[in-house]
Amino acid sequence: MPFNLAQPVTDAAPLPPRLQWLEADQTCAALWRSERGGAPPKRVVLADDTLTADSAYRHACAGTALLWRGDFHNARQLLQAIARRIDQVPKRKRVKAAQPIPITEAFNLHRQAQAQRARTLGMLLVELDASYHVALRRAPDVSVACAEAWGEGQTEGEHSVVSLRELLGVTSAHEWRRVGVEIAALGEAPNNRIHPHYGVFSPVRGEYIGLVATAHLPKAPKGQSSITAFDIGTGTGVLAAVLVQRGVSQVVATELEPRALLCARENVARLGLHDQISVVQADLFPPGLASLIVCNPPWLPARPSSPLERAVYDENGQMLKGFLAGLAEHLAPGGEGWLILSNLAELLGMRTRDDLLAAFGQHGLRVVSRIDAKPQHPKANDTTDALHQARAQEVTSLWRLAVQKPDPAAGPAHEAAAD
Structure with missing residues (x-):
């Protein structure tokens, strides 16, 4: 599937926020879900299994979101590959990192790095239908987990888009809730x-x-x-x-x-x-x-x-x-x-x-x-x-x-x- 550049969102949408993209020569829109309350990405491309991890990483670092249209398990693997690239410390920074710095500065740098990491990983997106189903190959049923996190239903007939990282957090929380902590x-x-x-x-x-x-x-x-x-x-x-x-x-x-x-x-x-x-x-x-x-x-x-x-x-x-x-x-x-x-x-x-x-x-x-x-x-x-x-x-x-x-x-x- 070729990559389609989405039209930039020029005006802030009223609550709830909406994500817009271009697909099959048509402008599409869906509710934007973000636990952090962040604004929808302004640039979106459609992506599938032909996308390499290096290309995905470059898009994500540039602030371009990837709306996934391929296999769900491949999307999870791609997310892990992006995370590995984020966590790889360049050689020029390893020498600098070896020098001790005040702990308060280390904490502030750590938080900045974690925030940037979350933003980059949050650029891989998936679409949910009005019943919280994911229409991708090998996608699990996440409807119960999503209903627990966000409520039983959305606006009738309304699709939504969420980052894959956040969706995996929702499903992980569902397992904690189901099994419990001893x-x-x-x-x-x-x-x-x-x-x-x-x-x-x-x-x-x-x-x-x-x-x-x-x-x-x-x-x-x-x-x-x-x-x-x-x-x-x-x-x-x-x-x-x-x-x-x-x-x-x-x-x-x-x-x-x-x-x-x-x-x-x-x-x-x-x-x-x-x-x-x-x-x-x-x-x-x-x-x-x-x-x-x-x-x-x-x-x-x-x-x-x-x-x-x-x-x-x-x-x-x-x-x-x-x-x-x-x-x-x-x-x-x-x-x-x-x-x-x-x-x-x-x-x-x-x-x-x-x-x-x-x-x-x-x-x-x-x-x-x-x-x-x-x-x-x-x-x-x-x-x-x-x-x-x-x-x-x-x-x-x-x-x-x-x-x-x-x-x-x-x-x-x-x-x-x-x-």
Whole structure:
């Protein structure tokens, strides 16, 4: 099939955005799907199995999208070939890369490279019909996965176009959702799995779950046998479920994102915990007081480049600041706030330990104790990773915080020794 150059999109389309291209001497259009919210490519060519990987790479680097009309499996192989070309470091850059650079600069360069990599890989596109079917040879049925991620249906009769990379992410998320993630702290199988949804952070890093599963619970209020808890920004609902497993009688789990709300509610129902856990839509705190308030905010105070990054990046650390600002007024007498935070931001020069401790004191909080855990994820031991210098030193901590005692002589919050 010859390559057909699409007509440039001259005017920004109204919501939802649309992609236009020229095919068989006709102007075609379809809804444009982008989780990052990026604009549709302005230049599109039709591509099939005759396209070489080198040509595809040159088109993608130049910002020209490739709308695939060949075999689906060949498209996947082509995407992998483009990725290999992106990841090949030219010899002239290897020497430069061998020279040590400040870790903050390395982090910024890493993010820039990852963003450019995502843009380039996102230039290989596939078309979906109104029922989320892909009309390509050997294409899998992705309709269920797409419906889970984007909703049950599109505008009647409307086709859409999405990058193959994003579509593969949707189908991968569907498998995570179908199979679930085994959580040892939830007890024995089969009732120990959390099923993450597309766009919701999967609980694959177990150190923060282990911290919540082992930290000393605050004492129950006088006359009560158990405590109530808030789980702020619950995500999949995993920490709320762990708290119930530990004997917490009632948990109010809050979440703002619609996808995460649905995910948490489904997981609570799967685990049969709807009598103990209430999942409510709220920006941080629900009304009332609790003896334990848990929060695992995004760890890095930087701007997310897509909704999928919001679990890791939070511009200016707004969620962390909001949690600390409101914690004291929502704690019941004798209660504790558990802040789960990696020190990666400190290692990357984005926040200092003194800044964190000062924020505790500013909001009338004191450190009861701190429990640390070393991450076990593969990148911590990957010496080729651009951020290995920081990842090798990373520690995830659970800070047990309480309201400062009304002692006029008391100084600012101090860092207690780790448990």
